Amino acid sequence: MTIRKPEDVIEPFNFEGFDSALLKTLYLRMVRAREFEEKLYYLFLTIKMPGTMHQATGQEAVAVGVASVLNADDYVTSTHRGHAHCIAKDVSLNSMMAEMFAKRNGACKGMGGSMHLCDFSKGMLGAFGIVGAGIPIATGAALSSIVRGTRQVAVSFFGDGAINEGVFHESLNMASLWKLPVIYVVENNQYALSMPNELESAVTDLSSRGCSYNVPGRTVDGNNVLAVYNAARQAVEDARNGKGPFLLECVTYRVRGHARFEQPNYRPKEEEELWKQYDPILRFKQAATTAGILSESDLKAIDQQVEKEIEDSIAFAQSGEDVGALDYKQFIYSGQMEGGVE
């Protein structure tokens, strides 16, 4: 099995059960994620930006479809390619943009940057720069939910490359043993840096890889936000009701290079061009307008809203103070005991 073609994966849009408010939210989040990153791409090209970034362009339906079924206090762990997950979990664009600029008003006070974005008030426990590292951490958040009896669910997003890290195996076994409420979402964008699926994974049907731990799984069209949403909703509902973990594979495609400026010359241009035609935002737009559920002007209004949000976020970021040389000192240790001073 080589790189999957869109026609092997796509599912038709089925609007049953989606009202227009929800559809607008899904669209809004996808566009936010897209425009946030495209703006960053432009910024990295034109001004001196600190650090690096990995774009999820073309993959937005995965983050948005999954996170949109979660409660505000459900948990998410993310990856080096984490902007879309944050945005889908309603982390503010302002704080994210300011973090990209390494400003004090950034989400992580300028201490983490793109690869460590998080917002604990939104249940976003962190983008992890170590591939796979978030998998056991999300699993632990699910265990915590069980111990505290809160019925919260945890979601771990990770890539097709990350699935070959040992912690995936260890985590799924424990989650299954203890029926933890955790959804493992493997965002299969078909490449791990330069490595196509079939060179990295002996079994490329990634949703079946819970078989070793009795974790059920399912593969969905990751460029169809409704398909992702429905699959995630079922998995989350089951997990919340004590049925244990689930492995959801969302097949998508990494349209850009691995990281800022990286040219993916290890794959055919035609493949890229083909997949671009199955862009998740494009498809959603077409389906929703064709079905007459959302109007061009609905979408346009959202586009404009997002455009303004992004501009505002840049203004917010630029108004922030640069991280100071000594800022970091306050964040190394809390030095505090529970409930107050030591």
Next chain:
Amino acid sequence: MTIRKPEDVIEPFNFEGFDSALLKTLYLRMVRAREFEEKLYYLFLTIKMPGTMHQATGQEAVAVGVASVLNADDYVTSTHRGHAHCIAKDVSLNSMMAEMFAKRNGACKGMGGSMHLCDFSKGMLGAFGIVGAGIPIATGAALSSIVRGTRQVAVSFFGDGAINEGVFHESLNMASLWKLPVIYVVENNQYALSMPNELESAVTDLSSRGCSYNVPGRTVDGNNVLAVYNAARQAVEDARNGKGPFLLECVTYRVRGHARFEQPNYRPKEEEELWKQYDPILRFKQAATTAGILSESDLKAIDQQVEKEIEDSIAFAQSGEDVGALDYKQFIYSGQMEGGVE
């Protein structure tokens, strides 16, 4: 699924294809392993022995059945419970016993002890004290065989507890991707220290756990040396012919405590007593004599030979010099460049 009962696992003895010379060898190796450890048990009780040891009493058919299909230059990695694997791979009792006594004439010059027994001249790359550590190392030995074009096969022995270490997952994926000649032998003695299978593994049918990597597997009666031998022979032949890795589960039972003197009070005495009745040596003896393939006197001769070998090994060990305080200094680095002096 709880602890497996013998009757769920046992396979009848089928002597087809085994001549009496081979049968004698199998018996000899099993008895050697048994008596070596039982003697050690006695020694640990009666004299001051250094270190500790983990007995494979009752599990000898696994080590012997598998290792007996290997060529002398095939590779084996073992575990903390490694005496039987060494003996099955023809490591000398003398050198092993001397190692247990921490003597200079020991297999590892008294530097390793029970948990690090090895003999590179026999392809025994090491018992590893870190659970699971030998799994990728055997996989690398198989890769090496491919690169050098030697058609050697590697076998990794490990326990039902070790299967939950991340390196199991990482190794099987790579072995399958690259069709490496490696056999993963999970010696399922049903406990990892105090933990019975069903508390440690979400899927207790351990031979099926290659499913995530497209590694075929099979479960056999691990207390039937012929069943183990036949299954291993097929797997090794396939691997040698380029068909890739195999996962062989041998179900057996850890008759003794986890380590020297440990009392397994976390499991019912009846369970132990029941399994003792299915002792692999006992069963082999009964079957072979009943079938008239080996005579009582054949077996007796071997028993006597082993008794003498063990006594000799103790004499050998006791004749060795104790490890000196500074011996270790010569083993930290080679400091040598390939092919000679730096």
Next chain:
Amino acid sequence: MRKLSLADAIREAMIQEMRSNSNVILMGEDVGRFNGAFHVSHGMFEEFGPKRVWDTPISEAGFMGMGIGAALTGLRPIIEFQYADFMYCAMDQIVNEAAKLRLMSGGQANVPLVIRAPQGATGRAAQHSQSVEAYFMHTPGMYVVMPSTPYDAKGLMISAIRLNDPVLVLEHKLLYGAASPGGGKALTDQTISEIGSDVPEDAYTIPFGKADIKRAGSDVTIIATLIMVHRALAVAGELEKEGISCEVIDPRTLVPLDEETILQSVRKTNRVVVATEDVERGGVSAELTSIISRKAFDFLDAPVECVAADNTPIPFGPAAEKHVIPQMEDIRDAVYRVLKD
């Protein structure tokens, strides 16, 4: 007061905190039904049940990461590694995640996590004998605690559980003490002195970063951790008869380190021996020597003497292990050397 073994003291600290705070949980291999490989968690599974005491599979990176996830979301996990040597299996989660999350998140992440691990050489060769403190002392974002007595162990453990940062508590196998209900499981070193085994019943904390002067003296300062504290005290007792007065300081926490107490002593005695069980090169003794040599430069009458393990994986043979690991005579000789000029 009651005499408790160090294992008992740690257990009592864990139990008291688990009783008073339902967010405290214990996870690790065989910590539950089996009571722990060294019986430190004896009776805890029975009292708290499987939702508070988690018997894990052999998946160190996995359960370490789960401990972090649990800590981030309101629990206060205690993670036991069966031997400190196995921490390397979870090194990424400890070093890259647990220790760095607070900073990377700009202070959002709270990581109230205790890692407990028994260490020290006891005849079990290279993979079951290591002293790992230097690796973690060099890992900013976590605390490193080394209790040498039952009294210290209880107070430091309670502090560790209550702190909102990752804390590594390293326990020396030979200090667990025979009074533990594990009986024969708990190992004991013959040279262990008796100090500090009186342990108050109520919960109490010992602040991090406060060294303890285990014995006052005036001629030489011996800084020691874990079992070396006891060896140093034994040596000090002997040397007293020869008219040599040793001050024995136990930093108790390596991170944070109580530099002031150490430097004060050095300014008084002008001579220092550092005794630790970890490997010398790049080890704790080097760090302490560096601090003292730089910050008490004008007060040293002789070079600091490092007594630490030789730079080798720990060999199996008893005579070799004994040579590699510092013994009383090594400390005594170092004191003689440091007093020579």
Next chain:
Amino acid sequence: MRKLSLADAIREAMIQEMRSNSNVILMGEDVGRFNGAFHVSHGMFEEFGPKRVWDTPISEAGFMGMGIGAALTGLRPIIEFQYADFMYCAMDQIVNEAAKLRLMSGGQANVPLVIRAPQGATGRAAQHSQSVEAYFMHTPGMYVVMPSTPYDAKGLMISAIRLNDPVLVLEHKLLYGAASPGGGKALTDQTISEIGSDVPEDAYTIPFGKADIKRAGSDVTIIATLIMVHRALAVAGELEKEGISCEVIDPRTLVPLDEETILQSVRKTNRVVVATEDVERGGVSAELTSIISRKAFDFLDAPVECVAADNTPIPFGPAAEKHVIPQMEDIRDAVYRVLKD
């Protein structure tokens, strides 16, 4: 002679050894078809093919262990970690197996293994910026090599490949140099001086344990590694104008360490600055300070000055990273301080 970048020099070393010895292989993430994340292995997959250059899945512990198994059975693997930070994922295999196998087996195990990893802070925050040498300096059984120039890099790399022991070669990302065919992939620091970029075409070895005096001087000894060598040289150049003569020593290998060259210099200058990028507490600077303070006790006119990273995970914000990582002014100030009294 040809000028090569450091990346080019390392590649040339690997290629020459792979041509002359069919047992040498390269493994790691994206090292093959992609030519390596920093293009260090450019063209090697094309030349040697998939049986010699292995593109691995993201399974650090797994492929590290496989490298060990390959080394034990006749190959001489070079294992690349994409960033040194990811070595923690394979820490057990490195520390408990690779480094200990020779000793545990009583000398039977031959472990001819090279681990290569790029390190150093380049604006990528806490998980892509670390300097890991101290962890491995503290791990007996392996060598630790830090090449600061293309000339050193080629010679040390060839020695590393030919040695029958595990060798860790740490490469600083900012030293790879723009001449690499990776073009924009290779990062360069503006302060890098030009020394040593002349690299002989033929294969040559540089013995381990021989420090290199990168600049001779008489007033103060600066011991530096990797990029700090270049910062120290730049500082030395400036200070010369003020009449201060700095000797800059690059140990090149931390294990084994050339104590003699270092101590000789200290006996001459009587003043020492140590400059390394790793975290100060328990770091390489502490080890060097300890050795010098003990073994050149009578020759020091001032305390050793440690210039090292602050004790923190590396923060993202550029001003903060710059403050944490030693810069030229930090080295210069340390020289002034050490010359003060």
